[in-house]
Amino acid sequence: MNQYYQPSGRITLGGLLGFVLLGAVAAVGLAFAYVYATWYIPFIYINVLLTLGFGAVLGYVLNRMTTVGKLRNPALVGWLALAVGLWAWYVQWAVYLTLLNGAGETEHAGHRFSITHTSFEPDTFLGLLTRPDLVLSMLPRIAEEGIWSIFTVKVSGFVLYLVWLAELAILLVFPWIVAHTEAAAPFSExxxxxxxxxxxxxxxxxxxxxxxxxxxxxxxxxxxxxxxxxxxxxxxxxxxxxxxxxxxxxxxxxxxxxxxxxxxxxxxxxxxxxxxxxxxxxxxxxxxxxxxxxxxxxxxx
Structure with missing residues (x-):
């Protein structure tokens, strides 16, 4: 007989639907807040904190949904958390590309920082949201041209891909860890x-x-x-x-x-x-x- 707690693997339908649906809705709201914040805050160090905050808050939401929904299946919860994290990553790209499409005048604040004003078009956003092939096809072009600079040095190519990979890892790992850990915690059946x-x-x-x-x-x-x-x-x-x-x-x-x-x-x-x-x-x-x-x-x- 195992002397350590073993999760029963049980779930509730309501808890499962709540985890997926509310997690997906939260991902959309957080993606909008994250992209707008990084668009208008031209400080790379703050943007790093915003990325960590994006993953942490999304993880917290999924942790709460695991608790409330009484989901005691760590493997299933972990995979669903990865799916929600991937969805959050994709939505933030759709939001960013929408803002990039509506970009207008650039306002310079000294020689190191600048802010580009933009407008948000819901039709463009919804079109991108339903076209993952289009979104993914635009990334190589953006990586080649670069989209932001550090002390006048434009970040592009391989380095930019590494930044994007780190961002994706944060949005996948944070939610997975906290949701999986909560689902594996002791529960009295x-x-x-x-x-x-x-x-x-x-x-x-x-x-x-x-x-x-x-x-x-x-x-x-x-x-x-x-x-x-x-x-x-x-x-x-x-x-x-x-x-x-x-x-x-x-x-x-x-x-x-x-x-x-x-x-x-x-x-x-x-x-x-x-x-x-x-x-x-x-x-x-x-x-x-x-x-x-x-x-x-x-x-x-």
Whole structure:
């Protein structure tokens, strides 16, 4: 018997339709916002952040649709997320080419920046949206001529293709990761609800040998988990995470991670985490014991 949580693979028709339809609608809205923002903001560094934001927000939408729709099939959700991400990429190209077609006067702001005014024609956009062959055939010509510059140096050819590839990767990878991860999270089939994530506040001694820790816990040797004494200052240290369903006491899973605090040259600290194990099923009694030893949260019913 597998000791770790395994998604049931179940889906709901409403959840599936909501994921695809609302994801596609969100992709259109985000594509418009993204293209207009990058068109009128002539700063490459800001445009990079906008691209990351495009992928992140689309991923968030698909993550929420996975949760609300109770989709417990990571493989299917992952493929659908890739399809929505590809759709978002295609729509933003249709929007951009529409603006390019309506481009008019260029206004220069100094010798380094310029903004080209444009108009949006819905008929042109809809025509491009239904003609992927036409959209794709225009990309080589745009790549050859270049469409923007960095400090008066026009970006074109192979370099521009790399930029487009990175943009496509962001729109595919971000949605896939967050949607797939959510679909693989513990779910109580008995209660029909996702397990809640509880990070136990009491740190544990670090787990330098992940395989040894996994072997010990799989054999129910819970003494392998030791709370870090208050007077100890350890870096790295261990963190316990419990995933429990409020209305199903048998739905209790344990995750462990090592946490390292890193300090940069400016004295700013940040956390770096490394998974040790994920979603090991534990009994209700062990769940209560771990709460008592490592946390002050309420003991699950």
């Amino acid at each position: 008995r209660a029909g609800q996702w397990a809640e994530k509880h990070i136990l506040p009491q740190p544990a001694t670090a787990f330098p040998d992940a395989e040894a820790t996994k072997t010990a816990l799989e054999a129910a040797r819970w003494d392998h988990l030791q709370p870090l004494a208050a007077e100890e200052a350890a870096n790295p240290y261990g963190r316990l995470i419990l995933h429990t369903a409020p209305h199903d006491e048998d739905c209790c899973f344990l995750s462990l991670e090592n946490v390292t605090i890193e300090v940069d040259d400016k004295g700013k600290s940040s956390e770096k985490t490394a998974d040790v194990l994920q979603y090991l099923q534990v009994s209700p009694q062990v769940c209560r014991d771990l709460h008592a030893r490592f946390g002050t949260a309420a003991v699950p019913a």
